[in-house]
Amino acid sequence: MMDRIADNRRFWLLLNLLLLVLHGFGVYCYVAAGFAHPVTQLWAIVLLIHILEFPLAFIAVQGRKVGWGTTIMATFIFGFTWWVPTRRGVFHA
Numbered sequence: 191m192m193d194r195i196a197d198n199r200r201f202w203l204l205l206n207l208l209l210l211v212l213h214g215f216g217v218y219c220y221v222a223a224g225f226a227h228p229v230t231q232l233w234a235i236v237l238l239i240h241i242l243e244f245p246l247a248f249i250a251v252q253g254r255k256v257g258w259g260t261t262i263m264a265t266f267i268f269g270f271t272w273w274v275p276t277r278r279g280v281f282h283a
Contacts, residue, residue: 199280205271212236213267240269247273 195201216233225231247265248258250273264272275281 196274197278197280199275202271202275202280206268209236209268209271236269237266240266243269243273246270250274250277 212233215229216236219227219229220233223230225234243265244262247261247270251261254276256276261273264276272281
């Protein structure tokens with residue numbers, strides 16, 4: 191069951207869409223209220239976690255012929271919802 195979900199492209203794309211929505215709200219709330227807004231604080235935490243995922247992402251996509259720039263940008267924006275399916279072959283480089 192979990193393998194079916196983990197290999198489902200639509201599942202990962204939905205998670206990536208949710209992250210894009212969070213980024214949009216995060217930027218909006220930051221512009222409107224600064225870091226005092228809870229959505230902005232959540233967004234900052236998510237970005238920090240994504241930065242901390244860089245080493246894991248490089249290890250995960252090693253051998254998949256993914257450029258370092260793509261790995262950094264995709265991990266910064268999407269985090270594990272990009273590099274896990276890329277490692278599993280759901281997303282192709």
